[in-house]
Structure formats: structure tokens, C-alpha cells
Amino acid sequence: MPAMATPTTTPEKIRHPATEAIDLATVMRTLGDPVRLEIVRLLADGRPRVCGELSTALGLPASTGSYHLRLLREAGVTRSRAEGTLRRISLRRDDLEQRFPGLVDVLTR
Amino acid sequence: MPAMATPTTTPEKIRHPATEAIDLATVMRTLGDPVRLEIVRLLADGRPRVCGELSTALGLPASTGSYHLRLLREAGVTRSRAEGTLRRISLRRDDLEQRFPGLVDVLTR
DNA sequence: TCTGTATTTCCAAGATCATGGAATCTTAGA
DNA sequence: TCTAAGATTCCATGATCTTGGAAATACAGA
Numbered sequence: 001m002p003a004m005a006t007p008t009t010t011p012e013k014i015r016h017p018a019t020e021a022i023d024l025a026t027v028m029r030t031l032g033d034p035v036r037l038e039i040v041r042l043l044a045d046g047r048p049r050v051c052g053e054l055s056t057a058l059g060l061p062a063s064t065g066s067y068h069l070r071l072l073r074e075a076g077v078t079r080s081r082a083e084g085t086l087r088r089i090s091l092r093r094d095d096l097e098q099r100f101p102g103l104v105d106v107l108t109r
Numbered sequence: 110m111p112a113m114a115t116p117t118t119t120p121e122k123i124r125h126p127a128t129e130a131i132d133l134a135t136v137m138r139t140l141g142d143p144v145r146l147e148i149v150r151l152l153a154d155g156r157p158r159v160c161g162e163l164s165t166a167l168g169l170p171a172s173t174g175s176y177h178l179r180l181l182r183e184a185g186v187t188r189s190r191a192e193g194t195l196r197r198i199s200l201r202r203d204d205l206e207q208r209f210p211g212l213v214d215v216l217t218r
Numbered sequence: 219t220c221t222g223t224a225t226t227t228c229c230a231a232g233a234t235c236a237t238g239g240a241a242t243c244t245t246a247g248a
Numbered sequence: 249t250c251t252a253a254g255a256t257t258c259c260a261t262g263a264t265c266t267t268g269g270a271a272a273t274a275c276a277g278a
């Protein structure tokens with residue numbers, strides 16, 4: 001085998017938008033889905049969850065859960081941290097508060 | 110002609126959800142469209158606009174503008190008052206504030 | 219290296235949405 | 249009654265979204 005073009009262990013392949021790049025219309029559209037709004041409410045207590053935990057809690061197959069979590073992450077609503085084979089998902093509360101003050105409060109009553 | 114089953118001049122045929130019936134996910138999804146978000150921002154100064162005024166301001170054909178305004182109205186974001194052949198559109202700021210305190214502020218900076 | 223688990227990606231439906239021209243409706247005014 | 253203007257509805261088209269099974273990927277542990 002030739003020298004690897006890409007390392008076997010990628011440090012961080014998960015993409016997140018920078019706080020300043022979070023777009024309001026995108027966030028609104030993303031949270032306009034009941035499944036994703038529910039995920040945000042589950043995460044609102046500040047405790048990170050793994051992907052499967054959220055999928056199970058909502059009664060979704062893994063692929064569907066993963067799809068919604070990708071949209072949330074790409075919109076800048078959540079952060080995913082790789083931890084072994086798990087993905088620990090958390091709400092980007094501080095970033096959202098900085099960019100759109102008051103928004104998270106509206107979502108979580 | 111037989112007696113009319115419905116009056117020729119309907120007092121109010123335009124439907125709006127009651128304040129308590131406004132759904133957050135629906136509002137979020139509705140405002141997740143750049144066109145509709147822009148309409149809300151135009152209306153945020155409190156001055157009502159007529160349909161054509163908004164369509165023109167956004168460079169939309171009348172039918173497209175009417176479509177977006179219908180979604181905003183049905184979501185409970187705007188109110189339409191018939192005035193002759195015109196429809197005067199306004200933001201339901203107080204109702205939204207009562208139902209989702211802080212939301213309108215988030216939308217309008 | 220082999221196996222199992224967590225997660226993502228691929229892919230193909232089906233559903234929903236956005237657009238805009240044409241037709242229709244409604245009302246004001248001549 | 250006739251006409252014109254404002255607005256909505258109808259309808260077809262294309263785009264985007266959601267779903268979930270199957271396959272692929274990534275990693276930990278035996």
C-alpha cells in the first residue's frame with residue numbers, strides 16, 4: 001500500500017458552522033420540524049446525549065435520527081463530539097445566545 | 110334566483126388561528142423561508158401594508174406574494190383585514206409576544 | 219485479526235413546498 | 249351594468265425534504 005493520502009484517524013471530520021455563520025432563516029427552517037424541535041428540547045437541560053439515545057427516545061430508526069442530527073449540526077444548533085464510536089450531541093446554547101439572544105428561551109418555554 | 114344560502118358580502122371570510130392555537134413548530138417552519146422572514150421584517154415597524162405593496166417590494170408576482178401571505182396568516186404570524194378590494198396586512202406582534210415572549214425581538218434584531 | 223456496536227452514507231420512494239401564468243373572484247366607481 | 253384593479257385560486261412544474269432499509273464505515277475489545 002502507498003503512503004496514505006488521508007490519515008486513518010481523522011482528528012475531526014465533523015463540520016460545524018462558526019458562530020457568526022449561523023443563519024437565522026436556516027435555524028428557523030431546521031427547528032420548524034417537530035422531530036428536531038423535540039431533540040432541541042431534550043438537549044435543553046445541558047446534558048449531552050449520544051445519537052442512538054436520541055433516536056430511541058423519539059422512536060426513530062438510526063438512519064432517520066442521524067439525518068435529523070446532521071441537519072441540526074449543519075444549521076449550527078447542535079455540536080457533535082466524536083468519542084470512540086459514539087457521537088456526543090449537545091446544544092450550542094452559548095453560541096445561539098450570542099448570535100440570537102433569547103431564541104433558545106423561546107424554544108424551551 | 111332562490112334565497113341565498115350564503116350572503117353576497119361575507120363579513121369576514123379570512124381565517125386566522127386564535128392566539129392560543131398558534132403552534133411554535135409551524136411558526137418556525139413558516140419563518141424559515143427567506144421571503145417570509147423578509148415580509149415579517151418589513152411589517153415589524155407596525156405599519157400595515159397591502160398585498161401588492163409587499164409583492165412589489167420583494168419583486169414577486171402577485172400570485173407568489175399571495176401564497177406566502179396566506180402561509181403567514183394561517184400560521185398566525187400576520188393578520189389580514191379586508192378593506193374594499195385591498196387586504197391590509199399587519200404583524201400580530203402582541204399575540205406573538207403573548208404566546209412566545211421574545212420571539213419577534215429575535216426576528217427583528 | 220476478527221467481531222460487535224454505533225453511526226453514517228447510499229439510495230429510492232413518497233410527501234411537501236415554491237413558483238408563476240392563467241383564470242376567477244370581489245369590490246369600487248363610472 | 250360595465251369596467252378596471254386588487255387579490256386569490258387553480259394548476260402544472262420543478263425543487264427540496266423526509267423516511268427507512270441496506271450497505272458501508274469507524275472504532276473498541278477479545
